[in-house]
Amino acid sequence: MYPLTPPQIMALANQVVGDGEHDLLCANLSGRVRYANNSACFTLGYSFEDMLQKSFTDYAPHLSQDTWKQHCQKTISNGKDQIYTYHQNCKGDSYPVTIQSIPHLVSDTNEQLICSIVADAKNSQRYKRMLENVEVSQRIGSFDLNFHDQSILVSENLKAIMGVSDPEELKPSAISQRLSREDAARWNSRMINFLNGYHRMDENFLLRAAAERVSLVRVVMWSRMEDGAVSGITGHYEVMEETGQERMISLEENQRRHIIRALRYTNGRVTGPNGAGRLLDINGKTLFARMKKLNINRDDYTVR
Structure with missing residues (x-):
């Protein structure tokens, strides 16, 4: 398997930023790396030549073959797809990533590539x-x-x-x-x-x-x-x-924290099928009364 030629890389760069601030990894349907930009090589700790010898299982060991195939199919069918996984660098350190992919067909060889922008999932x-x-x-x-x-x-x-x-x-x-x-x-x-x-x-x-x-x-x-x-x-x-x-904390303080946590999860919604009342298995009116008694205000559960 030969590396992509400069014209093929330029054609790829017309679709995605090939050497920008984000990591870019392009692989074929079997997961073999066909291109990696400087940022991706630096993050993973491999040279460009080393990356061309890698498959996705080398830097994404938690991503199963079945999941990769599904990701490829959805990327091609929908024109894009996103998944979460963990990447592993050359030192063996793992970190969570989000992978946003688009398909790219190498016109003169008909080789189907999946081109992925990789970002730190902590963001x-x-x-x-x-x-x-x-x-x-x-x-x-x-x-x-x-x-x-x-x-x-x-x-x-x-x-x-x-x-x-x-x-x-x-x-x-x-x-x-x-x-x-x-x-x-x-x-x-x-x-x-x-x-x-x-x-x-x-x-x-x-x-x-x-x-x-x-x-x-x-x-x-x-x-x-x-x-x-x-x-x-x-x-x-x-x-x-x-x-x-x-x-140990007081029963009221424990109850107050519990209600606030539920409200944060429901984005402040108290009633309805997606409200805190359903989470806590309590009637909405009763929950409103308890919030008033425990002095729970919007500022307590609004995430800034």
Whole structure:
């Protein structure tokens, strides 16, 4: 397989910015790299010549062959597609990325390429939304799982809490391996509820965290809705005190924080099918009255 010629690269550059500030990676349908701009080579730590010897599995080890094929098909059919995954540089460091792709056909050889602009996913709305759901604390780590492509984004806190570097180990389906048999059965039954439709969970589990230490962890997760359908799960894990006792606060303060967190998730909507009332399983009028009693104002749950 020969490298793209300068005229072929120029034709490609007419569609995408070939040497701009963003990483550009072009691969064929089998995932073999056919072109990479200077920025992509620098980010991944490989020379241009080295990149032409790579396949997407070399720098995106969490992206399955099936997911890549689906991405290629949608890119060609729709003229564009976007997915989330993790890239891995030459040092083995992983970081979340968002990949926006368009198709490009090399005219004189009829070689179909998928040209992808790669950006740091920590700047994406999905990642920011995931972090907005938790307090700023080293004891809390958040995640967001997409049902469509099974991609998962996790905060650095959550990787540290669990003592892992591979986000795939933090998918809900893999967490059961960290639980006792009894807790694993309870966990799996909750996951079935998520697969069957809208669901919310707020429960404590004893699970194996970093350094093989068994910790009491509060797990809060809920179905993420898009266009009226369940599209994934988002949530967070909170490590409790080592004694197994949660740091105590007043019942009213705990209730106030809980309501504010729900309102932030629903963008301040109280009633209706996508309101905080449904999340909390409480009547809208009752929730309004409780918000007034707990002195919850718009400023408390408006994300700036």
